[in-house]
Amino acid sequence: MIFIRNAGQWDEAVHYKADVLGATAFLENTGITFVKLEDRAAQVMHDAAQMTEAERNAIRFNGHAWRMGFIDPSAAMRMGTGHAAPYYHNYFLGNDPSRWAGHVPIHDEVRYNALWPGVDMVLRSHEGHLKYDLLVAPGTDPAVIGFRYEGMDKLSIGAGGELVIG
Numbered sequence: 001m002i003f004i005r006n007a008g009q010w011d012e013a014v015h016y017k018a019d020v021l022g023a024t025a026f027l028e029n030t031g032i033t034f035v036k037l038e039d040r041a042a043q044v045m046h047d048a049a050q051m052t053e054a055e056r057n058a059i060r061f062n063g064h065a066w067r068m069g070f071i072d073p074s075a076a077m078r079m080g081t082g083h084a085a086p087y088y089h090n091y092f093l094g095n096d097p098s099r100w101a102g103h104v105p106i107h108d109e110v111r112y113n114a115l116w117p118g119v120d121m122v123l124r125s126h127e128g129h130l131k132y133d134l135l136v137a138p139g140t141d142p143a144v145i146g147f148r149y150e151g152m153d154k155l156s157i158g159a160g161g162e163l164v165i166g
């Protein structure tokens with residue numbers, strides 16, 4: 001899993017994007033939005049270049065989006081990154097050069113510094129899954145940490161203590 005910086009190729013609210021087990025995670029100041037399209041979507045989008053405009057306009061996908069929002073994040077929060085990969089991505093989207101981005105850096109982790117007072121959150125890949133660690137400074141009340149989940153049917157705790165989103 002890699003984290004790709006937004007250099008103008010996506011909506012300005014998005015700072016980084018990561019592909020997570022067939023879904024996409026968009027990292028924003030106020031939370032993380034996940035989007036999952038039906039499995040055939042990648043192949044259809046790949047083949048779209050060979051389609052007529054009418055065929056492309058007729059494409060519809062089923063999908064689902066959900067959000068892990070931060071409750072009362074700190075105004076002092078700043079995002080940082082881990083190591084940069086030795087390669088980069090280029091985005092030449094459509095005919096509008098203002099939507100193009102070249103040499104876009106890729107990182108192995110993203111850090112929300114001071115997400116809450118005395119709390120940082122580090123996101124990285126762990127065995128192909130998106131993992132986040134909350135780093136709580138000594139003397140910090142962990143009650144400042146808060147998440148709001150939207151767009152899912154249920155939340156539960158798995159046998160290993162992990163959060164299970166349904």
